[in-house]
Amino acid sequence: MDFLVAQFLNGLASASSLFLVASGLSIIFGVTRIVNFAHGAFYMLGAYIAYTLATTIPQPFGFWLALPLSALVVAAIGAVVEMTVLRRIYAAPELFQLLATFGITLMVEDLVVMIWGPEDLLGPRAPGLEGAIPIMGQLFPTYDLLVIAMGPLVLLGLWLLFHRTRWGVLVRAATQDRTMVAALGVNQKWLFTSVFTLGIFLAALGGALQIPREAVHHALDLQIIVEVFVIVVVGGLGNVLGAFLAAVLIAELNAFGILLFPKISLVLMFLVMAVVLVVRPWGLLGKPDAEARASIGQAIEPLRRMGPVSLAVSGLLVAALAALPLVAGPYLVIVTMELLIFALFAASLHLMMGVGGMVSFGHAAYFGLGAYGAALLVRFLGVPMELGILLGPLLALAGAILFGWFIVRLSGVYLAMLTLAFAQIVWSIIFQWYDVTGGDNGILGIWPARWASDPKVYYYIVLVLCVAGLVAIRRVIFSPFGYAVRACRDSTTRAEAIGLDRRRVQWMCFALAGAFAGVGGTLYAYLKGSVFPDVISIATSVDGLVMVLLGGIQTVAGPIVGAVAYKALSIYMTSQVEYWQLILGGLIVVLVVAFPEGIAGFWQARVAPRLRAATGRGWEARS
Amino acid sequence: MTALQVDTLCKSFGGVRAVDEVSFTLGETELLALIGPNGAGKSTCFNMLNGQIRPDVGTIRLFGRDITGTPPRAVWRLGVGRTFQITATFGSMTVMENVQVALLSHHRRLRALIPYAGALYRDEAMALLDLVGMADQAARACGTLAYGDLKRLELAVALANEPRVLLMDEPTAGMAPQERVQLMRLTADIVRDKGVSVLFTEHDMDVVFGHADRVMVLDRGRLVAEGTPSEVRANAEVQQIYLGSGALYGAEASA
Amino acid sequence: MMLEVRDLNAWYGRAHILFDVTLGVERGTVVALLGRNGAGKTTTFASLIGLVPSVTGAVTFDGEPIQGRPAHEIVRRGLGYVPEDRRIFTGLTVEENLMVGAQPPRPGVPHWTPEMLYELFPNLAELRKRQGGHMSGGEQQMLTIARTLMGNPSLVLLDEPSEGLAPRIVEQMAQALIEMKRQGLTLILSEQNLHFARLISDRATIIEGGRVRFAGTFADLDANPEISAQHLAV
Known part of the structure; x- marks a missing residue:
C-alpha cells in the first residue's frame, strides 16, 4: 500500500513534467496549427542548458537561476526559429510544417552532441531540496513534491493567462479563427511568435525541471515527443485541461503498468490512446475541427497518365537499372537495391497519404511486418526464399487489415496519431516478445536462396518486384478503385452521395498500401540477412514521410524521386560526414522553405508549365 | 403514387428545434420548391431526406419504402440524386x-x-x-x-x-439570370422526359414562382404555408416572414 | 474621396475573381454594393481589407495607399470589416468578443466603449457573459458589428448584414446602421436585399462577374430598370 502511494506520487511527478511539455505543444497547435515535432528537441535543449547553467553559476543560486534562465534562453531560440523558418511556411500544408520541425529536430540532435558530447550528464541536486521526506513510511524525494506542484500551478497560470488577459483572449480567438482576428486589427505575426515562444518556454522549463531527476542525453527528444504527442491527442488537440488530464493518465499508467503488466508496459500507453480515439475520435476534451481544412494531397491539377515522353524516359531508366550490375561494383548494386526498396515503401505510403488523404506516422509498421513475416517463416518453418518472399508480405497485409479497421474511423491528425500508436504497438510487441522475435537481438540468417546469393542475382529479384510494385501502385491510382479513393479524399459528402462507402474504400486502400510496404520489408530482410526492431521504429516511419513530402505529395512520381534523393543522400552522409543529421536537417528546412510543394511538385507547378508554354502545348490540347 | 412521403420530421441541435414536425409529400414528376429564411431548417431538412442526418422523430418514405435513417450512399442506390448548397x-x-x-x-x-x-x-x-x-x-x-x-x-x-427523385439545394445560386432560367428549364425537361420528381430550395423568387408546381414555406423549422406559387405569393404570413418588403418600409417610419 | 479604388484585380489561386474594379466613396456616405452570390462582393471586401494574397491595383484610404498592406495595418488605419456568416468567436463571451476588436481611440471618429455598444444593440446588454455560440443568429450578427466598432473605424465594410435574419431583426439592424451613419461613419454594405439597401444607402454600385456594371444613385438605377433586370435578376 505504502509503496503504491509512493509509486502514485512518482507518477504525478512525471505527469507534471509531461504536462508542461504537452501544454506548450497544445497551445502552439491550437493557434498556429503547426504540429511541432521539434518540441522534444526544445525540451532536451532546456535540460542541457539548465545543466550548464546550474554547473557554472555558483550554488546555491546556480540551480534555482538555471531553471528559469534556461527556459528563457531556449524560448528566445524558439522565437528566432519561428521568425526565420515557421513564419514563411504557415500557408504551406500542415505536413510540410511537420517536416520543417522534423528537420530542426535533426539539427538540434547533432548540435547537442557537438556542444555537450555524447555522454549522459547528471545534473546537480536542487539546493535546499536535496533530501527526502517520509510519506506513509516511504521516503519520497522532496524535490519531486515541488515538481508535482508545478503541474497544477502551470495549469492555473495558463488558465488565468487565457481568461484574464487580453493577450489570452486574443489567443483563444485566434485558435478558432485566425483570419478574423487579423481582420480586427491584431498583428497575427507577433501573436504567433509570442504563442510559439510561450510554448517553447514551457517545453524547456519541463526539460530543465528534470535535471535532478534523470540524466540528460541526446535521445531525450524522441523519447518525450512521442509520449507528449500521445498526451496531446488523448487530451484533445489544443485543449490544455485535456492535456493535463491525459498527462496524469499516461504518467500513472506508466508508473503502475510496469508493476502490473511488465510484459506489455511499452504498449500500454498506445493501447490506451487507441481505445480513447476509437471511443472519442477527438480526444477526451477535444471538439471536432469545425474549420474544414483542405485535405492533404488535394490538387487543383488532375493527375495524368504518363505521356509518351515520360513513358520513354521511365523505360530507359528501367533498362539502365537492369544493366547496372554489368558495369557497377557490389557496393553500388547493394545501395541501388536499398533505393529501389525504399522507393516502393515511399510509393506505398503515397498511395494512402497522397491519393487516399490518410497521413501515416506509422507506415514502418507494415514495412517491418513484411520483414518479420519473412524472418519468422525462416526461423520457425525454414521456408525457402521463394516462398518467404511470397508469404512474408501477408503478415503486413493482415496487420494493415486489422489496424486499418480502426484507423479509417478517424481523420486528419487524429488518424495520423492512431497509425503511430499501432506502429508503436507492433514495435513493442516485437521488442518485448523475446521468445519469438528475439527482441533487441533480432532474427539473423535470412539469406536469399543459394542461386540468388550473389547480390547481382538478388538485385534482379529486387528490381523486378519493386518495379512491378511501382507499376501496380500507379495502375491502382488510375483504376476505378483509385478514383474511388480520391473521391473520398476530395469530398466525403459527395462520395457518400454517389453511393461510396468512405470507410470501406479507405480501409481497402490502407490494406493495399500496407501490403506493398510489406513487399518492400520482405525484400529488405533478405537484402540485409537479418531483421531488428529498428525497421519499425519511428525513425523509419518518419523517413518515409520525408521521402514522400520531399518528392511532392501531389504527383505520382514524387515519392519515388523523394525516396531516391533522400535515401541516397542519407547513405552518402552517414558514411562521409560526422554530423550528417545537422546537414540533413538543415537541408530539409531549406528545401521546405524554398519548395513548399516538394521537388516533383515544384517541377510540375513551376517548371513544367514553362516548358509547355515554350513548346506551345497547353493542357487542353492533351486531353 | 407519391415519390416522397415525409411525416412529422423533427431534428434538434443542442436544444434548438431546427426542423419541427415537418410533413409533406412530393408527387411523381412534381417540381416542388421549399423556401424560407436562412436558418429556417431547409438544409437540415434536405440532409435528413438523403440520410446525411438522422431525424430525431418522423419517417421518410420513398415510393412507399421507409428510408428513414438510411445512409446517403444507400439512399442514392435507391434512386435519389442530390446537389448541394455549397457545391461538393x-x-x-x-x-x-x-x-x-x-x-x-x-x-x-x-x-x-x-x-x-x-x-x-x-x-x-x-x-x-x-x-x-x-x-x-x-x-x-x-x-x-x-x-x-x-x-x-x-x-x-x-x-x-x-434517379427517380432529385434533391437540389439552391440549384441556381451564383448563376447569371439567363443561366438560371436555362437550368430550371433543363430541370423541368428532365422532370418531363425522365419522369423524375424534384424537390428544391431556392432564394431566387423568379425561379421559384416561374418553375415550381407547388411551393412550401419553412420558418424556424416549421412549415407555415404550402400551395401553388400564386397562393403562396398572396399569403400574408409568407409576405411577413419571408417575401417581406412591407415590413422594411415600416422600419423607415420608426427610424 | 475617403476611399478610392482603381483597377482592382484579385485572384484565388489561379482563378481570376475581380476585373478592374473601380470605386469611390465620399466621407459620411453609405454605398450599397449590389450583386448576386459569387458576383465578387465578398472578394472585393476581402481585397480591400488585405485578406486576399494576390491583388493588383491601387487603393487609397484617407489619401494613403493601403494596397498590399497586411490586414491588421489596414484595420488600424480605421477601415472596419464585418464579414458575412457572422464569424463571431463562439468560445468567447460577448465581452471577450468585444475585447478582441478593441483598438486605441482615433482622432475625429467616435470612440466606442462596450457600454455605448450595448445602447446601440440593447439585446447584447443582457448577454455580456453569454458565450457567442449560445446566441441566436440575429444576436450574433449584432455582436459582429459591435465587435468591429470596438476598433473605432471611420469606414465600415458590411458584408450582407441582413442575410438570413428575420424581418424584425432586419429592422433593428437598419436602425443601428442609420444610427452609425448619424454618428458620422462611412459605410459600404454588400446586399442582396434591395429594399434594405435602398433604405440605408445613398448610392449603389452593381458588381457582376467580378466587374462593376453600374455606379450611381438609386434614382439613376430606377431610371434604368434594364440594369437591375440584367444584373440583379429583379
Whole structure:
C-alpha cells in the first residue's frame, strides 16, 4: 500500500513534467496549427542548458537561476526559429510544417552532441531540496513534491493567462479563427511568435525541471515527443485541461503498468490512446475541427497518365537499372537495391497519404511486418526464399487489415496519431516478445536462396518486384478503385452521395498500401540477412514521410524521386560526414522553405508549365 | 403514387428545434420548391431526406419504402440524386472524371483495380455533360470551374444513376439570370422526359414562382404555408416572414 | 474621396475573381454594393481589407495607399470589416468578443466603449457573459458589428448584414446602421436585399462577374430598370 502511494506520487511527478511539455505543444497547435515535432528537441535543449547553467553559476543560486534562465534562453531560440523558418511556411500544408520541425529536430540532435558530447550528464541536486521526506513510511524525494506542484500551478497560470488577459483572449480567438482576428486589427505575426515562444518556454522549463531527476542525453527528444504527442491527442488537440488530464493518465499508467503488466508496459500507453480515439475520435476534451481544412494531397491539377515522353524516359531508366550490375561494383548494386526498396515503401505510403488523404506516422509498421513475416517463416518453418518472399508480405497485409479497421474511423491528425500508436504497438510487441522475435537481438540468417546469393542475382529479384510494385501502385491510382479513393479524399459528402462507402474504400486502400510496404520489408530482410526492431521504429516511419513530402505529395512520381534523393543522400552522409543529421536537417528546412510543394511538385507547378508554354502545348490540347 | 412521403420530421441541435414536425409529400414528376429564411431548417431538412442526418422523430418514405435513417450512399442506390448548397465535387479530377466516378459507382465497378478508369463510360459521361451544357468543358480541371458551372456539373453527377427523385439545394445560386432560367428549364425537361420528381430550395423568387408546381414555406423549422406559387405569393404570413418588403418600409417610419 | 479604388484585380489561386474594379466613396456616405452570390462582393471586401494574397491595383484610404498592406495595418488605419456568416468567436463571451476588436481611440471618429455598444444593440446588454455560440443568429450578427466598432473605424465594410435574419431583426439592424451613419461613419454594405439597401444607402454600385456594371444613385438605377433586370435578376 505504502509503496503504491509512493509509486502514485512518482507518477504525478512525471505527469507534471509531461504536462508542461504537452501544454506548450497544445497551445502552439491550437493557434498556429503547426504540429511541432521539434518540441522534444526544445525540451532536451532546456535540460542541457539548465545543466550548464546550474554547473557554472555558483550554488546555491546556480540551480534555482538555471531553471528559469534556461527556459528563457531556449524560448528566445524558439522565437528566432519561428521568425526565420515557421513564419514563411504557415500557408504551406500542415505536413510540410511537420517536416520543417522534423528537420530542426535533426539539427538540434547533432548540435547537442557537438556542444555537450555524447555522454549522459547528471545534473546537480536542487539546493535546499536535496533530501527526502517520509510519506506513509516511504521516503519520497522532496524535490519531486515541488515538481508535482508545478503541474497544477502551470495549469492555473495558463488558465488565468487565457481568461484574464487580453493577450489570452486574443489567443483563444485566434485558435478558432485566425483570419478574423487579423481582420480586427491584431498583428497575427507577433501573436504567433509570442504563442510559439510561450510554448517553447514551457517545453524547456519541463526539460530543465528534470535535471535532478534523470540524466540528460541526446535521445531525450524522441523519447518525450512521442509520449507528449500521445498526451496531446488523448487530451484533445489544443485543449490544455485535456492535456493535463491525459498527462496524469499516461504518467500513472506508466508508473503502475510496469508493476502490473511488465510484459506489455511499452504498449500500454498506445493501447490506451487507441481505445480513447476509437471511443472519442477527438480526444477526451477535444471538439471536432469545425474549420474544414483542405485535405492533404488535394490538387487543383488532375493527375495524368504518363505521356509518351515520360513513358520513354521511365523505360530507359528501367533498362539502365537492369544493366547496372554489368558495369557497377557490389557496393553500388547493394545501395541501388536499398533505393529501389525504399522507393516502393515511399510509393506505398503515397498511395494512402497522397491519393487516399490518410497521413501515416506509422507506415514502418507494415514495412517491418513484411520483414518479420519473412524472418519468422525462416526461423520457425525454414521456408525457402521463394516462398518467404511470397508469404512474408501477408503478415503486413493482415496487420494493415486489422489496424486499418480502426484507423479509417478517424481523420486528419487524429488518424495520423492512431497509425503511430499501432506502429508503436507492433514495435513493442516485437521488442518485448523475446521468445519469438528475439527482441533487441533480432532474427539473423535470412539469406536469399543459394542461386540468388550473389547480390547481382538478388538485385534482379529486387528490381523486378519493386518495379512491378511501382507499376501496380500507379495502375491502382488510375483504376476505378483509385478514383474511388480520391473521391473520398476530395469530398466525403459527395462520395457518400454517389453511393461510396468512405470507410470501406479507405480501409481497402490502407490494406493495399500496407501490403506493398510489406513487399518492400520482405525484400529488405533478405537484402540485409537479418531483421531488428529498428525497421519499425519511428525513425523509419518518419523517413518515409520525408521521402514522400520531399518528392511532392501531389504527383505520382514524387515519392519515388523523394525516396531516391533522400535515401541516397542519407547513405552518402552517414558514411562521409560526422554530423550528417545537422546537414540533413538543415537541408530539409531549406528545401521546405524554398519548395513548399516538394521537388516533383515544384517541377510540375513551376517548371513544367514553362516548358509547355515554350513548346506551345497547353493542357487542353492533351486531353 | 407519391415519390416522397415525409411525416412529422423533427431534428434538434443542442436544444434548438431546427426542423419541427415537418410533413409533406412530393408527387411523381412534381417540381416542388421549399423556401424560407436562412436558418429556417431547409438544409437540415434536405440532409435528413438523403440520410446525411438522422431525424430525431418522423419517417421518410420513398415510393412507399421507409428510408428513414438510411445512409446517403444507400439512399442514392435507391434512386435519389442530390446537389448541394455549397457545391461538393472532386477537386482533383477533371469535369469528365467527376461524372465517370458517379457512373462507375452506379455500375458497381469502383472496386476494380486493373482497368484504366479514364477509358470507362466516356460516352455516357459525355452525354450527361452534354445534357447540362458542359460538354465543351469536359477536359477542364474541376477546381478551375466557375461557380455556376460547378452547379451544372453537380446536376450531371446527380443524374448519373438515373434517379427517380432529385434533391437540389439552391440549384441556381451564383448563376447569371439567363443561366438560371436555362437550368430550371433543363430541370423541368428532365422532370418531363425522365419522369423524375424534384424537390428544391431556392432564394431566387423568379425561379421559384416561374418553375415550381407547388411551393412550401419553412420558418424556424416549421412549415407555415404550402400551395401553388400564386397562393403562396398572396399569403400574408409568407409576405411577413419571408417575401417581406412591407415590413422594411415600416422600419423607415420608426427610424 | 475617403476611399478610392482603381483597377482592382484579385485572384484565388489561379482563378481570376475581380476585373478592374473601380470605386469611390465620399466621407459620411453609405454605398450599397449590389450583386448576386459569387458576383465578387465578398472578394472585393476581402481585397480591400488585405485578406486576399494576390491583388493588383491601387487603393487609397484617407489619401494613403493601403494596397498590399497586411490586414491588421489596414484595420488600424480605421477601415472596419464585418464579414458575412457572422464569424463571431463562439468560445468567447460577448465581452471577450468585444475585447478582441478593441483598438486605441482615433482622432475625429467616435470612440466606442462596450457600454455605448450595448445602447446601440440593447439585446447584447443582457448577454455580456453569454458565450457567442449560445446566441441566436440575429444576436450574433449584432455582436459582429459591435465587435468591429470596438476598433473605432471611420469606414465600415458590411458584408450582407441582413442575410438570413428575420424581418424584425432586419429592422433593428437598419436602425443601428442609420444610427452609425448619424454618428458620422462611412459605410459600404454588400446586399442582396434591395429594399434594405435602398433604405440605408445613398448610392449603389452593381458588381457582376467580378466587374462593376453600374455606379450611381438609386434614382439613376430606377431610371434604368434594364440594369437591375440584367444584373440583379429583379
